[in-house]
Amino acid sequence: MKNIFKIFIRDLKSVLKNWVALIIILGLIVLPSLYAWFNIRASWDPYGNTGGIKVAIVNNDKGGNLQDKFISIGDELVEKLRENTSLGWQFVSEEEGNIGVERGKYYATIIIPEEFTEETLSIVNRPIKRPILIYKVNEKSNAIAPKITDKGVTTIKSQVDSNIIETVDGVIFKILNEAGVSLEGSKDKILKLMNGIISLNERIPEIENIINEAADGSLKAEGLVEKAKENLPLLDETLSSSDSLLVDTKNALEKSKGALKEVAPVVKSDLELVNRELNNLEGIINSLINTTIDKNAIINGLDNISIKFGEINSKINSVLKALEPLSKFNENIKEIVNDLNLASSKINSAIDIIGNIQSEINNAKPIDKTKLQEIKTLIESNKSIINNILNNYDSTYIPAINNAIDELTNISDNSIKLIGEAREAIPDINSLLDTLDKALNLGMEDIEKLRNEMPTIKSSLGEISRKLSTINNEGEIDKLLSLLKNDWEAVSEFLASPVEIEEEILFSIPNYGSAMSPFYSTLALWVGSLILVSLLTTEPHGFKEKIKFKPYEKYFGKLLTFGVIGMCQTIILTLGDLYLLKCYVLNKWLFIGVSILSSIIFIIIVYTLVSIFGNVGKALAVILLVIQVAGAGGTFPVEVMPSFFKKVNPLLPFTYAISAMREAVAGIVKENLTRDILMLLSYGVIFIIIGLFLKGPINKASKKFIEKLNESGLIGH
Structure with a gap:
């Protein structure tokens, strides 16, 4: 040694x-x-500097029309890429793009063909044809760059897919919204006309008696017939102006039924994601409460919690957008909406508390663990709310959502059908009222002829009145208008991307x-x-x-x-x-x-x-x-x-x-x-x-x- x-x-x-x-x-x-x-x-942040990797974008798209609306998905894609800094997008001609990628000036070139929008819109115009993006990559220029540009073109494809759904559904729901706004302005006229026709039908026995007494010179029916004739132009004006609108509305409803049926499983999936995130946040807040961690770790932990709270709130708001239109038709759905609004409010309170803690830390004040405990209590409360919804979701809330959607669909189908039939019956009603009007001034011979025709008139008017009576109240009309009037942009955005990926990173x-x-x-x-x-x-x-x-x-x-x-x-x-x-x-x-x-x-x-x-x-x-x-x-x-x-x-x-x-x-x-x-x-x-x-x-x-x-x-x- x-x-x-x-x-x-x-x-x-x-x-x-x-x-x-x-x-x-x-x-x-x-x-x-x-x-x-x-x-x-x-190698500190190589993927954070990809803005210098040049990728050429060639937009040859000529656009197309959907429901008389000109659309250019190529132009919309270019606008979104101008705001995207993940790669160095270069907007050039096709010739320059091809030469540039061949000579190594650009790592890749993406070409949007002339028929891109037309092929995209084939989803509603038939026959369906898949749109194509042309992707040219120079793999000789660098070993890693092509892998990054591959990711870029995948991102573009995802944006295009989302744009297709959002654009087509957006047009559909916008038509519905315009129909609702148009009909809402005529709601009083429609109700007045319906009441007039139903009232006229109810007084047919009285009119028959008047006709029978016509020989004695009775003119009791004259005022009643005049009132009906005054209201008839209102119906003709309203329904004639809405003719094409009703057809578009019906077609739009048919196309959107399938999308609405997907609401229930998507909502459940979103709520399960929220529940998992709340569990993760509970673990993080427990670690901050129960362990001694340096100041920077506390700040980083609170920043992470605040970001996750924002993501959870965004998810809850997307669920609320999907459910709020349906909550007007079902108490169980209204209960979910109220609970989720409460959960969102608690999250906002927790974010405010985090802001206060961070402010105190920045001012060199000691960390107040009681405020961390408050955040934990709010998280636990929200977990209880979400768990309660999920525990009853399959047994109570899915049937409620489906029933509300079915009710909306039935109301809209019946309303459109009945209003359409009412318009078809206008010539008959007009003819009927003219006949009644003339009959009051006819002689005994013509009165006898009218008496013979009364059974047919009575039957036709009774059928029309019976159909109109099923929606003859302001509540039913409001339900129809609620269905038609919608935040079409929010609904189409939701259906374009109903499911988000909630990333959960371990050991970040x-x-x-x-x-x-x-x-x-x-x-x-x-x-x-x-x-x-x-x-x-x-x-x-x-x-x-x-x-x-x-x-x-x-x-x-x-x-x-x-x-x-x-x-x-x-x-x-x-x-x-x-x-x-x-x-x-x-x-x-x-x-x-x-x-x-x-x-x-x-x-x-x-x-x-x-x-x-x-x-x-x-x-x-x-x-x-x-x-x-x-x-x-x-x-x-x-x-x-x-x-x-x-x-x-x-x-x-x-x-x-x-x-x-x-x-x-x-x-x-x-x-x-x-x-x-x-x-x-x-x-x-x-x-x-x-x-x-x-x-x-x-x-x-x-x-x-x-x-x-x-x-x-x-x-x-």
């Missing part, structure tokens, strides 16, 4: 006394850190550079150990007295020197990651500790190889580096690699060093961290045993071989 420390202390004194050696050692300490820092910084890392820091830091530590064995000797030299060191003394004596330098390398590296680059690391002390452990293990492995095998050991260390860079899963998932790397992955020290650092960076899974540390320690134990038992015999056996090799003058120490 004494000789071991003698070797180490001699090396330490040599460094401190020799300024050249000191500069070299300092360089060796800093150099691996530079290697890691430059790579981490270069805010940027790509921080996510890559475990790999580049691990790589730098191995490179640091390689540099040490390349420049520093693994054999003890420079002792004035001749000491015959035993192999294990040489081994551990120099290992201490390499280990201390390696620890210095690691401390500089990790502190730079944390405070110079400001990498996101959730557990800083664990990150530093795991890095030091990894460095020591790498030093043991590389030093042992070189100490035993000399220059051959250096070559082995380089080979190990190459295999580990490819096979440790530091960049690409090991599952996508060739079978060789899949097999060697569990055997590589890099695999466990990178994994342990990731636990420190993003969040600890105890089982994973324990496995990684035990595996790293096992590598250290194995190579120390190899060094103890093989250094002496192999050094002795290879002495003549090394001397002969050195005679060539090509190989150093």
